[in-house]
Amino acid sequence: MKVLELRGVTYTYPGAAGPALRDVSLEIAEGEFVVLAGTSAAGKSTLLGVASGLVPHFHGGRFDGRAEVCGMDLRQSGPALLAAEVGTLFQDPETQVVMGTVRAELAFPLENHGHGPVAVARAVEEVALALGIEALLERSTAELSGGELQRVALGAALAGRPRLLVLDEPTSQLDPVAGDELLALLRRLNEEWGTAILLAEHRLERCLAAADRVIAVEGGVLACDAAPAGFLAWARSERPELETPAAALIAGLGIAAPAPAGVKQARAALRSAGLLPEREPPPVEVPPPRRRRADPAAVLRLDRVWHELHEGRAILAGISLQACAGERIVLLGRNGAGKSTLLRHAAGLLKPTRGRVQAVGRVALLLQNPGDYLVHERVAEEAGRAALEQAGLWHAAQRHPRDLSGGERQRLALAIVSEGEPPPALLCLDEPTRGMDRAAKAALAAELERRSREGAAVIVATHDPEFAAAFATRAVLIADGRLIADGAPAELLSGGWYFATETARVLGGHAGILTAAQAIAHLRPSGAVLEPQS
Amino acid sequence: MTYLRRSTPLHAARSSAAIAWCAALVLAAFTTSNPLVVATLAIVVLIAGAAASVGRRVTRSLLLSLPMAVAIVVINALVAREGLTVVARLGNGGPFGQLDITAEALAFGGEFALVLIVVMEVAVLASAAIDPDEVLRSMRRVSFRSALTATVATRMVPLLALDSRRIGDAQRCRPKPGGRLAIVRAVTANALDRSLDVAATLEVRGYGGAQRPRRLARALSRHDIAFFCSAALLAALSLAWPASFSYYPTIEAGSAVHAIVLAGALALAALLPFTQRRGIER
Numbered sequence: 001m002k003v004l005e006l007r008g009v010t011y012t013y014p015g016a017a018g019p020a021l022r023d024v025s026l027e028i029a030e031g032e033f034v035v036l037a038g039t040s041a042a043g044k045s046t047l048l049g050v051a052s053g054l055v056p057h058f059h060g061g062r063f064d065g066r067a068e069v070c071g072m073d074l075r076q077s078g079p080a081l082l083a084a085e086v087g088t089l090f091q092d093p094e095t096q097v098v099m100g101t102v103r104a105e106l107a108f109p110l111e112n113h114g115h116g117p118v119a120v121a122r123a124v125e126e127v128a129l130a131l132g133i134e135a136l137l138e139r140s141t142a143e144l145s146g147g148e149l150q151r152v153a154l155g156a157a158l159a160g161r162p163r164l165l166v167l168d169e170p171t172s173q174l175d176p177v178a179g180d181e182l183l184a185l186l187r188r189l190n191e192e193w194g195t196a197i198l199l200a201e202h203r204l205e206r207c208l209a210a211a212d213r214v215i216a217v218e219g220g221v222l223a224c225d226a227a228p229a230g231f232l233a234w235a236r237s238e239r240p241e242l243e244t245p246a247a248a249l250i251a252g253l254g255i256a257a258p259a260p261a262g263v264k265q266a267r268a269a270l271r272s273a274g275l276l277p278e279r280e281p282p283p284v285e286v287p288p289p290r291r292r293r294a295d296p297a298a299v300l301r302l303d304r305v306w307h308e309l310h311e312g313r314a315i316l317a318g319i320s321l322q323a324c325a326g327e328r329i330v331l332l333g334r335n336g337a338g339k340s341t342l343l344r345h346a347a348g349l350l351k352p353t354r355g356r357v358q359a360v361g362r363v364a365l366l367l368q369n370p371g372d373y374l375v376h377e378r379v380a381e382e383a384g385r386a387a388l389e390q391a392g393l394w395h396a397a398q399r400h401p402r403d404l405s406g407g408e409r410q411r412l413a414l415a416i417v418s419e420g421e422p423p424p425a426l427l428c429l430d431e432p433t434r435g436m437d438r439a440a441k442a443a444l445a446a447e448l449e450r451r452s453r454e455g456a457a458v459i460v461a462t463h464d465p466e467f468a469a470a471f472a473t474r475a476v477l478i479a480d481g482r483l484i485a486d487g488a489p490a491e492l493l494s495g496g497w498y499f500a501t502e503t504a505r506v507l508g509g510h511a512g513i514l515t516a517a518q519a520i521a522h523l524r525p526s527g528a529v530l531e532p533q534s
Numbered sequence: 535m536t537y538l539r540r541s542t543p544l545h546a547a548r549s550s551a552a553i554a555w556c557a558a559l560v561l562a563a564f565t566t567s568n569p570l571v572v573a574t575l576a577i578v579v580l581i582a583g584a585a586a587s588v589g590r591r592v593t594r595s596l597l598l599s600l601p602m603a604v605a606i607v608v609i610n611a612l613v614a615r616e617g618l619t620v621v622a623r624l625g626n627g628g629p630f631g632q633l634d635i636t637a638e639a640l641a642f643g644g645e646f647a648l649v650l651i652v653v654m655e656v657a658v659l660a661s662a663a664i665d666p667d668e669v670l671r672s673m674r675r676v677s678f679r680s681a682l683t684a685t686v687a688t689r690m691v692p693l694l695a696l697d698s699r700r701i702g703d704a705q706r707c708r709p710k711p712g713g714r715l716a717i718v719r720a721v722t723a724n725a726l727d728r729s730l731d732v733a734a735t736l737e738v739r740g741y742g743g744a745q746r747p748r749r750l751a752r753a754l755s756r757h758d759i760a761f762f763c764s765a766a767l768l769a770a771l772s773l774a775w776p777a778s779f780s781y782y783p784t785i786e787a788g789s790a791v792h793a794i795v796l797a798g799a800l801a802l803a804a805l806l807p808f809t810q811r812r813g814i815e816r
Contacts, residue, residue, distance in 0.1 A: 052738050080742030088738035094693060095731035098739070100537065104667035112740035117751075140539060156739060349703055365707045372704035375712035375720040402723070420709040 087157030147178030209262025232259030361425025370413035603647035610643030
């Protein structure tokens with residue numbers, strides 16, 4: 001039984017120059033777990049929109065071809081009808097919750113479908129238990145964290161027991177712990193309930209292990225439709241930016257084994273080639289971060305900074321931190337740990353309730369949503385020519401800022417905050433890689449490296465360990481407003497479960513190796529081709 | 535003016551019972567003209583707020599309404615002409631004529647201000663202690679889409695406030711902040727984007743094909759019964775046994791004993807449901 005069947009679907013958004021999907025044909029069977037891969041603006045979200053009925057019913061535009069979702073013809077059935085069979089989850093948890101309490105939110109789709117009160121009450125209890133959110137049922141949705149909101153939105157999508165679940169980068173705003181929990185939950189739903197999953201995700205290393213199939217979209221066309229190993233082999237030759245670190249590691253070592261979809265398979269491939277490092281004893285207790293002496297080169301000094309809410313908890317609890325010129329620091333920690341608050345204190349947007357913040361020179365802060373900085377009608381009005389040229393955006397000077405791609409908006413916002421003389425001595429970025437594809441992340445890492453070479457200190461708060469490994473010279477871990485670790489990225493990003501790169505997890509934290517390139521250099525210095533040992 | 539979930543009898547009562555009780559308090563304030571009774575009601579609502587664990591909010595509403603109350607007393611004293619007991623002569627007030635302040639006008643203004651204070655206190659207590667989702671759910675049987683639109687609008691208000699704060703912070707980070715007009719434009723554009731996102735969410739949750747929900751048969755809890763009875767008693771007392779008090783042309787107070795007994799009875803009827811603390815979720 002098919003839950004999604006597309007035949008020659010071509011779709012153009014209203015007013016768009018060209019189609020977002022071109023002659024797409026595919027089938028998804030009941031119980032399949034399918035990952036949609038592709039760079040930004042490749043057409044993934046549009047394809048998900050077709051599966052949920054938002055395309056073309058909500059967005060309008062021109063739709064050619066034939067689409068059937070759970071046996072319903074898309075031309076006759078809009079998203080409201082499809083919602084009985086298709087659950088949908090978007091990126092931003094805040095805009096996906098429409099009711100005041102969690103219970104009302106979970107009941108909402110069922111009430112819309114005319115279920116009776118008893119059926120609604122039972123389904124709400126069941127879905128809450130299945131997702132482990134029963135303790136939240138009476139809570140106000142306004143009080144929930146991002147991770148909790150995303151779980152509630154998933155609960156609302158699942159309450160009617162849909163046959164197909166459509167998810168558009170659901171983990172992009174979640175910390176690694178919440179992200180992994182959500183993916184584990186999807187896997188369970190897929191295995192135990194038989195729900196077909198169609199998931200678009202940039203961080204493929206997090207979800208390929210659970211997938212039955214991967215569909216790569218490029219320029220609105222299906223470029224690859226294969227099992228994870230087949231997709232990774234295709235990515236290596238055609239789209240290296242879609243290759244996962246574990247696959248790059250195994251291929252880079254020349255191990256003749258299928259490309260690994262996850263850590264387990266990668267370890268098996270290394271083991272069979274005799275390259276898996278011996279399991280190291282658990283690390284000796286890491287001493288707590290020591291108080292550093294005041295460095296004369298420091299451009300930022302936080303001295304026992306507290307941020308206490310009126311009649312509430314302490315968001316920052318006595319944090320001391322200094323950043324020196326040229327340093328590239330990454331702040332890690334769960335949602336709500338205090339990372340964003342720390343950056344706001346550094347930029348002077350907040351005043352500590354206790355402690356002291358000293359900044360030498362200008363501090364530029366780029367908050368989570370670059371769109372918040374863009375208030376004019378043309379890109380040229382947002383920043384001067386020199387800044388736009390440096391950001392590579394002068395060609396777009398006459399365009400509307402909201403028409404730029406995500407990566408371009410990020411560059412423009414960075415140009416806006418760092419424009420002017422003197423240049424910022426400290427650049428702070430809050431979650432700059434949300435929703436970015438790997439190429440855009442690499443470009444951002446290169447840009448930040450350039451700025452740090454020119455003398456600026458850079459602090460980035462992120463949930464993305466791969467980006468942290470590529471960018472940072474120092475890593476700081478924050479939990480409950482306290483600084484709990486401060487050291488080299490090799491120490492911090494190699495030994496953990498959640499705040500670790502995929503390569504580090506494959507190698508079990510061996511030698512502080514974080515990236516596939518480092519691992520290849522370390523494990524195969526001779527450059528010999530390795531065959532699996534029988 | 536947002537709902538606060540607390541473990542109190544008022545929160546535990548169904549929304550219809552809580553609304554009926556609040557409406558009865560307002561009715562009592564409007565049907566009596568005796569200042570002693572109205573002042574008692576104002577104090578009763580304060581105590582009820584404390585018993586519902588939202589006392590701070592209700593007290594804040596009282597403090598906020600005080601300037602308005604003073605303004606009402608002053609304006610009424612200046613414009614009312616019906617009183618006979620002059621307490622101050624302010625002379626010729628130009629277009630307003632001779633300005634004589636009478637005791638009757640002051641007393642009537644004071645009583646009206648007290649009624650206003652009671653109404654504001656009750657409104658704040660209701661918004662903090664009655665679950666809006668439940669109210670709207672019960673209203674959905676009458677007009678589904680209107681109730682849902684109200685729900686979504688309620689949800690959008692804090693969301694947009696949060697967005698405005700975020701955009702404001704971003705502007706503070708710019709070396710050259712955008713002009714006021716540009717920021718207003720950005721906030722508006724952002725609100726439209728948000729509305730589109732929420733509209734898309736509503737669609738995929740089946741709103742477009744929404745059907746009228748069926749009635750939920752729910753047994754009355756002890757708190758439902760207590761607040762319904764309290765509301766009925768408040769309404770009966772204030773309608774059937776009002777304490778007489780007239781202001782113009784001279785102040786004529788009815789029986790003081792009657793007023794004291796009525797005030798005591800209203801206070802008892804309003805506050806008794808709060809003594810029942812069984813069956814409240816923690």
